Amino acid sequence: MSTSGSIAALAIGAVCIAAGWTWLIILLAFYVSSTFLSRLGDDARRERAGGIAEKSGDRDVWQVAANGGVFTALALASTVRQSPALYAAAAGAIAASTADTWATEIGTLARQLPRSIVSFKRVATGTSGAVSLPGLAAAGAGALFIAIVATALGWPPNAAIGAVSGGIGGSLIDSVLGATLQRRRWCTMCNVGTERAVHDCGSSTVPAGGIPWLGNDLVNLCCSATGALLGYLTLA
Numbered sequence: 001m002s003t004s005g006s007i008a009a010l011a012i013g014a015v016c017i018a019a020g021w022t023w024l025i026i027l028l029a030f031y032v033s034s035t036f037l038s039r040l041g042d043d044a045r046r047e048r049a050g051g052i053a054e055k056s057g058d059r060d061v062w063q064v065a066a067n068g069g070v071f072t073a074l075a076l077a078s079t080v081r082q083s084p085a086l087y088a089a090a091a092g093a094i095a096a097s098t099a100d101t102w103a104t105e106i107g108t109l110a111r112q113l114p115r116s117i118v119s120f121k122r123v124a125t126g127t128s129g130a131v132s133l134p135g136l137a138a139a140g141a142g143a144l145f146i147a148i149v150a151t152a153l154g155w156p157p158n159a160a161i162g163a164v165s166g167g168i169g170g171s172l173i174d175s176v177l178g179a180t181l182q183r184r185r186w187c188t189m190c191n192v193g194t195e196r197a198v199h200d201c202g203s204s205t206v207p208a209g210g211i212p213w214l215g216n217d218l219v220n221l222c223c224s225a226t227g228a229l230l231g232y233l234t235l236a
Contacts, residue, residue, distance in 0.1 A: 004061035012064065012072045019075035022153040023090070027068060029149045030098045033142075037105040045108045049126025054195035054216045066220040067097040070228050084156040085235045091159040092166020092231020093224045095146035099171040100223050102142035107135025117175040128195065128216065129179020143167025162231025170227030177219045183210040 009031070016023040038045075074090040107114060107130075113122045114130035123130045147163035186192070186208035187199035195216060199205050 002060045005059040005064045008061040008064040009068075012068050015072050016075045019078045022155065023075045023078070025153060026091070026094055026146065026149055027071060029146065030067070030094050030101075033145065034098065034101040034105070037102060040105070041109045045105070049108050049124075051190075051192070051196070051200040052124060052126035052194050062217045063220070066217040067101070067224060068094070069221065070224040071097070074228065084158055085232055087150075087155050087159040088162035088234050089166075089228040089232040091146060091150045091155065091163040092170065092234075093228035095143045095163035095167030095231075096170025096174075096227025097220065097224050098146050099139040099142040099167040099227075100174045100220065102145075103131075103135040103139035103171055106138035107132045110134045116179050117172070118179040124193070127193070128182050128184075128219070129175050129177075131175055139171040140168060143171075158234050159231075162234045165234060166227030166229075166231035169230045170223045170225075173226045174219055174223035177214070177222055178216075181211050182214050182216065182219050183212050184208045 012027065013024060016027050070093040071090050074086050074093060078086050078090075108125055110125075110132040112132065113125060114127070114132040114135065115121060116123050116127070117129050117131045143164050143166070146167060147160040150159045150163055151157075183195070184207075185194050185196065185205035187194055187201065187203055187205045189201050189203040190199060192199075193208060194205055197205060
């Protein structure tokens with residue numbers, strides 16, 4: 001993590017400790033597993049998608065907040081009032097972030113080019129909204145992983161259900177938003193699409209679609225929030 005990301009992570013961890021050690025353990029399950037996967041095939045991943053992804057390298061404060069903010073807000077709420085619905089929503093939120101991250105890390109290493117979740121056409125590796133069979137399998141595994149951790153820690157049974165439904169549903173919403181509404185840019189020098197304001201070649205890129213203020217971090221926040229909502233609905 002960057003310095004700002006580390007500070008944000010410490011603040012989030014402190015809130016989770018206040019809510020109870022099980023909250024911190026589940027949060028760490030997400031971060032540790034995601035960091036481990038990011039180290040696998042890192043060079044190949046950078047070569048395939050480095051020029052497309054909006055951010056690469058150490059996670060900053062916005063990335064940490066986007067992935068762990070909803071979970072942390074629910075952890076804070078649990079210090080005021082204990083409720084099975086809070087646990088289900090929290091499990092769904094962090095499972096969505098886990099599923100999305102695992103899908104990205106594994107899917108980027110897939111041999112075949114992914115397909116847009118909207119048009120089903122082949123797109124460049126690293127394109128937001130792109131899906132592949134390995135990536136989808138990784139998303140399901142990430143959601144199931146959080147469900148298993150939550151169950152092992154003694155969280156209410158519906159938390160596991162919320163993790164699976166919220167994790168898979170949230171990651172799919174992330175892909176749909178990435179393919180449709182997330183801002184896109186174009187490098188006129190290289191004649192390729194990207195999410196970066198400045199491409200690897202050093203040229204400034206131009207807007208090429210999507211909502212200008214809807215970047216990857218906000219899409220990830222929507223992913224986590226959707227996971228929380230779907231997790232909460234398991235008790236509806």
